[in-house]
Amino acid sequence: MLTLTAIRNQTDEIIARLAKRGVDRAADIQQILALDESKRAKQTLLEQNLAKGNVLAKEIGDLFKSGNKAEADAKKAESVELKEASKQLETELAELDSKLTQKLYEVPNAPAEKVVFGKTPEENETVYEWGAEPVLPANAKPHWELTAQYDIIDFELGNKITGAGFPVYKGKGARLQRALINFFLDEAIKAGYYEVQPPILVNEASGYGTGQLPDKEGQMYHDKTDNLYLIPTAEVPITNIYRDVILKEEELPIRNVGYTPCFRREAGSYGAHVRGLNRLHQFDKVEIVQIAHPSQSYEILESMLEHVKMLMTKLGLKFRILRLCGGDMGFASAMTYDFEAWSGAQQRWLEVSSVSNFETFQANRLKCRYKTKDGKNELVHTLNGSALALPRIVASLLENNQTETGINLPECLHPYLGFTSI
């Protein structure tokens, strides 16, 4: 969530930046400011009351010690009265506070300066393109036909075991998954990331920490018995490692990478665009996460882009990078770049990575701070990106590299695969 400090000190700027999402948030911000003010007024009142009570309690203690029971009893009565008043104030304060928090949770992150105004994906800016249109055979097939033809991914079987969107990877298909995961992890480690293997079920606090809750409640699989959520991305457990943590300034930036399966309910999706690997309920992803000094976060965002670019180039997939417009960005993000791989047979772009800077939006909820040289605690910036998500990479690899006689896989994967084509 946005910090109250920012909302208070840069009110107009925040409103202007939020407007880039295509929704006017001025009223929300004003409401937050009003709530904040009355909350603080109430708090001052309560604290004055409590202070009086503390003084009184001390006096009573002293009176007892000196044996002055009568006077002590008189003060006791006074104290009881004070206590009741405090209780009342406390209730009112708690109410204001929960309203304020609620409101703060509802407001998305303010887009960065560079982000353009826009409401739809069509308004995203293409900032980079690489690769040539693949040359495909005349009868080029979409990946869902290729996976069936070579029997490497079985959607029907997954359907039987679990349901739609939970495919079974078989033979070379399964090995391709494993190869991609290892390739992505190794490249990240080479780039200086530290590998972690987090839990794939998280508690409610973690969901709030990275902003999935309460915003995307219905998007996560939820085990109600133990109140745990299946992660939609490794971002959630990995970033939450740093919840309630005060880092040393020299520890920054922290760079983590982790592979996890990801689970998304994708409520309401249907149609040709979600066919095959295009959209799944369970998929594999290698995620990079950085905890950064605020002064470096945009530089780091660029370096993360470079890393993903390198992966795409090695895989030899035609791709482009979009800087998302305000309206297409996720709730918690201040700036997001999407990578889209070209799907030769479907003749469309598929989102394969999303790299974002959240600035202090997540850190504020997470209470992840660093201690400055003069001993002050400041919120860090958090960033993350897919490097990479597997299904659509597999879709593009299969489609773009198909020939009459088989599918040739890129050289960078050969050592991991133990074969070179399907």
Added chain:
RNA sequence: GGAGAAAUGGCAGAGCGGUUGAAUGCGGCAGUCUUGAAAACUGUUUUAGUGUAAGCUAACGGGGGUUCGAAUCCCUCUUUCUCCGCCA
């Protein structure tokens, strides 16, 4: 899953109803000494809210209660440890 014990500052560890934000030790930081370092000595060392500031308020796993007053007593939840059981 059953029985028992416990949860205090960066760590270790006192305190078990009266001012305690918390002894002591270690660690960290600053200084003295030293050519430098070590040792020794001195000082300092939680976080959040509020206020220009002095200050005030809150926090001893979380929540609730008793009391004029709670780290200290009670209830509850969570977690950890020990023993037993089960188990990849």
